[in-house]
Amino acid sequence: MGLNALNYDDQGLVSVVAREAQTGEVRMVAYADRTAIERTLKTSQAHFFSRTRQKLWKKGESSGNTMTVREVWIDCDGDTLIYLVDPKGPSCHTGANTCFFRELDSAGRLVEGSSVGAAPTLLRLERILRERQASTAERSYTKSLLDGGPTKVDAKVREEAEELGQALIGESDDRVVSEAGDVLYHLLVGLALRNISLRDLLAVLSKRFSKSGHQEKASR
Numbered sequence: 001m002g003l004n005a006l007n008y009d010d011q012g013l014v015s016v017v018a019r020e021a022q023t024g025e026v027r028m029v030a031y032a033d034r035t036a037i038e039r040t041l042k043t044s045q046a047h048f049f050s051r052t053r054q055k056l057w058k059k060g061e062s063s064g065n066t067m068t069v070r071e072v073w074i075d076c077d078g079d080t081l082i083y084l085v086d087p088k089g090p091s092c093h094t095g096a097n098t099c100f101f102r103e104l105d106s107a108g109r110l111v112e113g114s115s116v117g118a119a120p121t122l123l124r125l126e127r128i129l130r131e132r133q134a135s136t137a138e139r140s141y142t143k144s145l146l147d148g149g150p151t152k153v154d155a156k157v158r159e160e161a162e163e164l165g166q167a168l169i170g171e172s173d174d175r176v177v178s179e180a181g182d183v184l185y186h187l188l189v190g191l192a193l194r195n196i197s198l199r200d201l202l203a204v205l206s207k208r209f210s211k212s213g214h215q216e217k218a219s220r
Ligand SMILES: [Zn+2]
Pocket: 028, 091, 092, 093, 094, 098, 099
């Protein structure tokens, strides 16, 4: 299925979900016509079609908050695309990183100001860790680790890694999963301690698996 066979609606549009390549966070949803998709593929910059202004629109043309598109994916029935993007700056016109910063609770009420957002699990975890890091009032395990500094985090990372190793050697899958979770959590605390973002870690990982196995081994 190429550009001709896309399932355009009666206005010649398909829906586009712009998702951050590195973290998996959905940044925005908009529409694209054929020209917008062609322009996107040709320039690697996200283009859409504005229904309100009825014209082609390059993301960031006025704000500067562009999106570089790495890949374009198409759904089963051809009426929706995913742009996998590296966003520059916030993606929403309100200044929020993502347009999805409000939640509907189970009663259908609007909840503003959720700090973790609709993000994927690891990104949520990172945001919760950063919140605890910034909080002065709240006592938490995370806070006590961070206050203990690198020596304390080092001891915990080693301890958890050893427990994971033991679980891998001779314990149940449940134990392996649980210990792997502990390792990941403490690893993220270590990154928070150094003010390194999860995005930076994921960028290193995705660089590795985009190379061939041989190159990947050699680069470690
Ligand atoms: Zn928005």
